[in-house]
Amino acid sequence: MRIDVITIFPGMFEPVLGESIIKRARRKRKIDIRLHDLRKYAQGKHRKVDDKPFGGGPGMLMKVEPLFKAVSDILGVRKKKGCKVLLLTPQGKRLDQKKVRQIAELKRILLICGHYEGVDERVRKLFVDEEISIGDYVLTGGELPSMVLIDAVVRLIPGVLGDENSNVSESFEGGLLEYPQYTRPSDFRGLEVPKVLVSGDHNKIDEWRRHQSFKVTKKKRPDLLKK
Template structure:
């Protein structure tokens, strides 16, 4: 898989993209990640990537030209017609685990990081761009959202996690929250690990975990069960 991230603030992403699971994914060759600085695609000495909005109003708008030039540059090496392009924006469809699984099967993804009041709308007329959001709140910029989405995808790629079953049993992977987990010591300050988990009886353990997943989902996220039943 290849992921290109287009941003006006690449320093926000450089270090996190060299850590933990994302680093492992890059090291084993499961994913190539390329950062593109919008300022490298400007044509003025100030490297301006934003301007005032037509019609007035507060805030600044990201200019269309740097994005267009950068996407054209990427298109010299990749077929953009076979590439999915996403804009990080609060107006987008809310990202979830189902979407992470879907995108983990893609060959090439491009993430556009919004900032300020957003991006000149004409960019959507030039490219097939999908809006995507990580929640109903506003961040200072799209870089954090791009990092969240990248991490959630990379961990699902082959050879990234030592135990891929761990990823597929995570919360939301099957419409339920994950079950509680325990590790050593078996007893701590009078609190003991549930007996079934130390029984060695795998069928009973599986039943217990499924029961707990349902109970936790009913208690903490009943909305997920409503989606399952719709």
């Protein structure tokens, strides 16, 4: 899968994309992530990417021209073929595991990170296929939301996680939260690991885990059960 990102802060990404699972996925060529500095597409000595909103109001907006140039340059003039352009915005569809799965099936995506008060509305009209939000709160820019999306997507790409089963039992897969897990020591200050987990009986362990998943979901996220 290829992921292009348009941002005014490419430097924010490297510490995250250069570590852990994403780093390994890039090394194994499971994912091709390319960062594009929007300022490269802006004109003038100061390479200005923002301006005041028409009609007044607080803050600045990201201008349409540099974004248009960036998207056209990255995707070609006929652009979009085979590539979905996603705008990170608090107004978008809330990202959940189902949406992450859909995105992970695409061959190529282009992420646009907003900043300031957001983007000129014509950006949406001209080339955005879908708007994505990571939650009902407002962040300073689209960089952290992009990284959240990339991280969630990358772990679903086949061959990225060491054990393919890791995804199967994870929270939200199958509509439930994950069951409680324990590691050594089996007794910590009198808190013992449930006996079934050290019984060696895998049918019983599976049954216990299914039951616990249901219990945890009912307690912490009953809304998931209604779905």
